[in-house]
Amino acid sequence: MTTIEPKIRPPGMVVAPGVLPPATLVHPCTAEVPEMHDSMEGGGRALQGTNAEESLSDPPHTLHPPSPHRLSIVIPMYNEELSVAPMVARVHEILQDYTYRWELILVNDGSADNTEHQMKHAQQEYGAHVRVVNLQRNFGQTAAMQAGIDTARGDIIAMLDGDLQNDPIDIPRMVERLINEDLDLVSGWRKDRKDGLWLRKVPSWLANRLIGRITQVHLHDYGCSLKVFRAHVLKSVRLYGEMHRFIPAWLASSTSPARIKEEIVTHHARQFGESKYGISRAFRVILDLLSVYFFMRYKSRPGHFFGKIGFIFGALGTAILGHLFFVKVFLGENIGARPLLMIGVLFMVVAVQLFTTGVLSEMMSRTYFESSNTQSYIVRNKEAVANVSDADWKRPV
Numbered sequence: 095m096t097t098i099e100p101k102i103r104p105p106g107m108v109v110a111p112g113v114l115p116p117a118t119l120v121h122p123c124t125a126e127v128p129e130m131h132d133s134m135e136g137g138g139r140a141l142q143g144t145n146a147e148e149s150l151s152d153p154p155h156t157l158h159p160p161s162p163h164r165l166s167i168v169i170p171m172y173n174e175e176l177s178v179a180p181m182v183a184r185v186h187e188i189l190q191d192y193t194y195r196w197e198l199i200l201v202n203d204g205s206a207d208n209t210e211h212q213m214k215h216a217q218q219e220y221g222a223h224v225r226v227v228n229l230q231r232n233f234g235q236t237a238a239m240q241a242g243i244d245t246a247r248g249d250i251i252a253m254l255d256g257d258l259q260n261d262p263i264d265i266p267r268m269v270e271r272l273i274n275e276d277l278d279l280v281s282g283w284r285k286d287r288k289d290g291l292w293l294r295k296v297p298s299w300l301a302n303r304l305i306g307r308i309t310q311v312h313l314h315d316y317g318c319s320l321k322v323f324r325a326h327v328l329k330s331v332r333l334y335g336e337m338h339r340f341i342p343a344w345l346a347s348s349t350s351p352a353r354i355k356e357e358i359v360t361h362h363a364r365q366f367g368e369s370k371y372g373i374s375r376a377f378r379v380i381l382d383l384l385s386v387y388f389f390m391r392y393k394s395r396p397g398h399f400f401g402k403i404g405f406i407f408g409a410l411g412t413a414i415l416g417h418l419f420f421v422k423v424f425l426g427e428n429i430g431a432r433p434l435l436m437i438g439v440l441f442m443v444v445a446v447q448l449f450t451t452g453v454l455s456e457m458m459s460r461t462y463f464e465s466s467n468t469q470s471y472i473v474r475n476k477e478a479v480a481n482v483s484d485a486d487w488k489r490p491v
Contacts, residue, residue, distance in 0.1 A: 170238035197223045200256075257365075407444045
């Protein structure tokens with residue numbers, strides 16, 4: 095893989111083995127962007143809607159310092175012992191001059207190799223702001239992400255994979271855009287993706303189109319793990335199963351899709367280890383997508399979901415039995431041995447079961463909302479709603 099040779103390296107900078115050294119270290123707020131090799135064109139500075147072929151050596155734009163915040167970076171890892179040290183070094187290299195407070199949360203998802211030891215060594219080397227979360231066993235990427243989210247203390251949460259394919263150099267720019275444009279999520283877009291065509295790129299393209307069509311949250315790259323969130327919005331949803339692929343869709347149930355944007359990010363070929371995913375995940379994506387669709391559209395009204403299907407079966411059953419009734423009564427034909435009779439009766443039974451399921455699900459939904467004090471809506475400006483007094487009433491003249 096082609097690496098980036100630094101044009102200027104600040105004194106005392108240590109580059110760990112396997113780390114891609116950046117060009118002149120970019121301050122998260124104001125800096126010039128130096129020239130890089132052509133292999134990185136379209137990765138570092140390009141924003142959504144810009145030309146991917148635009149060179150990073152073009153005149154830099156002026157960055158506007160984001161408002162004060164605390165940044166939590168969450169990196170789940172599973173059997174990535176060779177990637178721990180380079181990744182931690184890379185994060186510190188990018189954020190060593192970051193204006194505001196930040197922390198790095200490393201989540202060990204029950205690794206069977208030396209990942210845990212490498213994480214503890216990094217914590218001892220860099221300090222207490224590097225926090226290590228060890229899961230009891232391998233729970234999967236979604237559970238590891240949720241553990242990191244629960245541990246994070248920052249107002250802004252950035253997440254990325256620990257395999258060095260995502261580059262932390264994009265984090266300050268994504269945080270800046272999140273704050274300055276008042277967004278809730280900035281999702282990475284690996285426009286120049288360094289993966290195989292048929293086993294990774296093509297299935298990913300099809301999945302992105304399908305997910306966008308069903309969820310109405312249209313992104314080019316749902317599978318990119320590099321994302322930056324507002325913490326209070328991300329923590330308003332819980333991730334289960336393998337739902338990490340649908341985080342933007344989950345967030346759309348708590349915020350407006352207009353507050354979800356994407357940013358072109360740098361993507362490198364895998365340096366160590368092997369991918370944990372294959373073509374078989376496509377089947378799991380389809381099953382998970384059905385769950386996402388249900389919870390996005392019918393979480394507070396599940397009876398409508400079952401009722402629609404029950405209505406279709408009921409209408410078909412009624413039409414079939416009505417036809418057989420006409421044949422029997424007015425034409426005098428025998429219908430007892432016709433398979434259509436059994437089909438009509440079956441459709442009516444299925445319709446009754448679906449209507450009954452819908453009623454029960456409505457009762458369960460109301461029990462859930464009332465027992466957990468969960469609202470069916472989310473107020474964004476809670477301060478304005480809460481900070482009221484009797485003086486705010488309009489009094490008669």
